[in-house]
Amino acid sequence: MAHNILEINNLSRQFKIGGMLLGKKIVAVDKVDLKLPGDKPQIMSIVGESGCGKTTLARMILRLQEPSSGDIRLDGTPLSHYDKRQHRKEFLKKVQPIFQNPFTSFSMRKTVDTYLFETALNLEIAKTKQEAQRIVSEVLHSVGLELNHISGKYPNQFSGGELQRISIARALIPKPSLIVADEPVAMIDASLRMNIVNLFKKLKDEYKVNFIYITHDLSTAYYVSDYIATMYRGQLIEFGDARNILNKPSHPYTELLLDSIPRVGKKWNEDMVLPDMEDKEYGLNGCKFANRCMYAQDICRSIDPNKVYIDPEHMVLCFKHNDYK
């Protein structure tokens, strides 16, 4: 049986904002199911407008946030297995994060090479300083940097792009099976974004590592991805092979997003005016996209759509593919 590197089942996360009585409930992630095949390393992009739940989903995969319900399995093991303290290192050896702002990933008072050596030694990837040196040199070389150029330097002596490369090198030290990169190019000059994204493609094969690439930058997502997950208001509304989605977007929202890709580096919210997410919309029946959808029919506004499998690996949450039944 084919195994999945990542399996997400009926995953939800709610937040309460405001007081006990007048507070509101935000469903940041709403019953998400997703399977990322583990037969070869993959890059899966999670795309969707601001507030659609991408970061909350990523934080749950990184165990930085607890789900309200549902579960996540990594290589068949439920993430709850790693809750115990003694399994913490085991988790960090398998899953590594890359965050949006590399300047907040490193303290300004510590040299960046110290971080790399500490990661190698603390995660017991290297037993001696010499071994750590060899590993650190190797990962830096893989991201286009050399140890003697970064040694003894502080974060503010690097550009954002260089520092993000160092974050990527650090994430590679334990040779994880999954790297979760949340908006890793958002703070980097547009002209350099493609270099980082190309690096993911190269490292995927070199280190046999899967990437979850969370982004607003649709053009890089569509360029780099093997799989694309589109989120809309907490729901996963389309998931599948990137080529299929590129050639034949099946959800009207994905169609809209694809139409809005103008050129590399441009974010869609520069092109599309999106209505604010209203709390009351969470309680409404029917498809959350219905009010903006040019194909919407009565049923779309009254009943929640079911998942339709266009092929075994291509899911869409839309009545259109069910002949509005």
Ligand SMILES: Nc1ncnc2c1ncn2[C@@H]1O[C@H](COP(=O)(O)OP(=O)(O)OP(=O)(O)O)[C@@H](O)[C@H]1O
């Ligand atoms: N800790 C929290 N407390 C309350 N609400 C939260 C919290 N974290 C996220 N939310 C809400 O959950 C929803 C999803 O947020 P999330 O950050 O996951 O979206 P996103 O797609 O990553 O957006 P962005 O691209 O702007 O980061 C938003 O309405 C957000 O305000």
